[in-house]
Amino acid sequence: MEEQVIKRDIGERMKFAIPVEDDNSWNSEIGFHFGRVPFFAIWDDGDDSINVIENKSSHRGGTKLPAEFLADHCNGILSSGIGSRAITLCNQYGVKVFMGATGTVKETVELYKAGKLNEANPDEGCQH
Numbered sequence: 001m002e003e004q005v006i007k008r009d010i011g012e013r014m015k016f017a018i019p020v021e022d023d024n025s026w027n028s029e030i031g032f033h034f035g036r037v038p039f040f041a042i043w044d045d046g047d048d049s050i051n052v053i054e055n056k057s058s059h060r061g062g063t064k065l066p067a068e069f070l071a072d073h074c075n076g077i078l079s080s081g082i083g084s085r086a087i088t089l090c091n092q093y094g095v096k097v098f099m100g101a102t103g104t105v106k107e108t109v110e111l112y113k114a115g116k117l118n119e120a121n122p123d124e125g126c127q128h
Helices: 066-071 084-092 106-114
Strands: 013-022 039-044 047-056 076-081 097-098
Touching: 013 097, 039 106, 047 066, 047 097, 066 084
Parallel strands: 013 076, 076 097
Antiparallel strands: 013 039, 039 047
């Protein structure tokens, strides 16, 4: 059965959601539980800006799954770890997932720019 990809138009730039524990811009600490973090830092690689948004997904009282919620805001995710099902859902929404985020948003973006974060596939995701 072929996977259905749901495309969202957020422009041509890459915008990455980074799961974080606090609203401290570039110094926000990376969160380790992707869907349950209180915030996501949205990094726009076109103008190198950061905008921290509240996690309003179903895991935090909203109505959309984290992948669907984030597809409205980004086309990439930089995460420390993420479940296999979440990777699959993100990919269905056209959102690329990269694993290996650590430290702060600033440190994670530097790792991505240096090519040190790997694109994830469902076989590499957390099994929970």
